[in-house]
Amino acid sequence: MSNRTKLFIPAAFFITMLGLLFYGLGRDPSHVPSALVNRPLPEFSKPALLDEMSTVDSSELKGGIFLVNVWATWCPTCVAEHAYLLEMSQHEKNVTFVGVNYKDDVGAARDFLTQRGNPFKYNLVDADGRLGIDLGVAAAPETFLVDATGTIRYRHVGAIDNRVWAQTIEPILAQIQ
Amino acid sequence: MKRAILLPLALCLWLCAMAANAAIEELDFDSPEQEARYHFLIDEMRCPMCLNANLSGSDAPIAADLRAEIHSQILEGKSNAEIIAFMKARYGDFILYRPPLNPATTLLWFGPLVLLALGLFVARRLLRQQRFQPAAPDLSLEEQARLQSLLNDEDSPAS
Numbered sequence: 001m002s003n004r005t006k007l008f009i010p011a012a013f014f015i016t017m018l019g020l021l022f023y024g025l026g027r028d029p030s031h032v033p034s035a036l037v038n039r040p041l042p043e044f045s046k047p048a049l050l051d052e053m054s055t056v057d058s059s060e061l062k063g064g065i066f067l068v069n070v071w072a073t074w075c076p077t078c079v080a081e082h083a084y085l086l087e088m089s090q091h092e093k094n095v096t097f098v099g100v101n102y103k104d105d106v107g108a109a110r111d112f113l114t115q116r117g118n119p120f121k122y123n124l125v126d127a128d129g130r131l132g133i134d135l136g137v138a139a140a141p142e143t144f145l146v147d148a149t150g151t152i153r154y155r156h157v158g159a160i161d162n163r164v165w166a167q168t169i170e171p172i173l174a175q176i177q
Numbered sequence: 178m179k180r181a182i183l184l185p186l187a188l189c190l191w192l193c194a195m196a197a198n199a200a201i202e203e204l205d206f207d208s209p210e211q212e213a214r215y216h217f218l219i220d221e222m223r224c225p226m227c228l229n230a231n232l233s234g235s236d237a238p239i240a241a242d243l244r245a246e247i248h249s250q251i252l253e254g255k256s257n258a259e260i261i262a263f264m265k266a267r268y269g270d271f272i273l274y275r276p277p278l279n280p281a282t283t284l285l286w287f288g289p290l291v292l293l294a295l296g297l298f299v300a301r302r303l304l305r306q307q308r309f310q311p312a313a314p315d316l317s318l319e320e321q322a323r324l325q326s327l328l329n330d331e332d333s334p335a336s
Contacts, residue, residue: 032225035269103238129242136267138225138239 034155035136041068041146042134049101049109049123056098056124065176066096066146069120069160070132072104073112075140081159082116088165089119094177098122102140103129145169147176202241204248211251218247218260221275225268 043058061068069085071078089097099120101109106125113123126132135144138157145154154172156164206212216233222243224235232240232247243264250260264272276282316324 032269032271035265035267129239132239133242133246133267136225136269138268139237 031157032138034152036144036152037155039152040150041066041144041152042131044124044131044134046100046124046126046131049099049106049125050113050118056122060122061096061098061146062150063148064096065094065148065173066098066144067092068098068100068135068144068146070100070102070126070135070137070140070142070144072102072140073108074104075102077159078141079112081141081161082112082119084159084161084165085119086117088160092173095173096121099124100131100135101125102132102137103127145172145176202244207252214257215248215251218251218257219244222247222261222264222272223274225272231274 041058041061045055045057048054048056071082073079085097089095097120099113099118099122101123103126106127109125113120124131129137135142136155141159143156143160144152147153153176154168156168160169204212204215206215219233220231222232224230224232224237224240224243226237226239227235230237230240232244247260250263255263261273270277270279270282276285278286
């Protein structure tokens with residue numbers, strides 16, 4: 001290597017570091033990779049939210065595509081995304097929407113769904129957040145896409161909106177359908 | 178007079194004690210060894226919601242839930258390794274404050290060492306180059322004469 005080319009080594013190093021740091025700057029530090037993607041949906045048997053006498057069992061969630069949404073009435077982001085989920089549940093006939101009412105007041109949750117509409121075919125109560133821990137939930141809202149084999153294919157932290165649906169959920173649904 | 182000071186002081190202390198009680202959960206353990214393990218685990222694990230707090234230092238609801246989970250698993254007789262595996266299966270490596278050594282974290286563990294080695298190598302090269310460089314070029318006769326006269330000037334008292 002000639003001395004002239006050697007002079008460019010610091011510049012190349014600088015530009016590489018610049019690129020690396022710029023890449024780091026654009027990343028969302030709160031985005032934590034999920035340990036559950038490509039793993040089966042955890043098994044559970046939880047009381048149904050709208051019918052006290054019955055339970056929802058994980059064995060019922062088989063053989064189709066499921067969107068499992070972890071929500072609560074005390075969570076403002078969940079309240080904000082509710083209208084969009086309601087709209088999408090009417091649009092996407094191939095996807096079964098499942099609501100996990102997470103550490104919530106059951107009465108308030110029932111009232112909420114009665115007044116604002118119910119996007120979920122299955123509604124279950126996770127009163128102590130135990131199912132939340134099994135799902136690796138850090139805070140509501142979180143949403144999981146489960147394929148026909150019962151495998152979690154995607155986990156979304158935060159609200160689902162038009163942009164998230166078009167950019168992330170739509171392509172995954174196309175892939176797993 | 179004394180009582181007038183003592184009463185607010187006592188109230189103050191009592192309120193402080195109340196606040197301290199609120200922050201620390203009272204937990205029962207079968208043995209001091211279990212309690213030590215509990216504190217070890219909640220110090221080693223990160224709160225999944227907060228970016229930089231461990232389970233023991235976080236007020237987030239999920240941190241409280243996970244502390245309770247660890248507590249009950251310890252009472253069930255689970256080992257540290259089993260509890261860590263349980264948490265890792267749900268929250269991934271992120272739950273561990275000390276990242277494990279695996280292909281994805283190689284850069285994290287060894288990157289600084291590589292950079293240090295690189296820096297030492299460059300510094301050595303630069304120092305060596307400097308040593309071989311000739312000293313400042315010799316002065317010409319004319320320049321030496323000028324230098325001498327300047328030095329002489331300095332020696333003589335200022336006019």
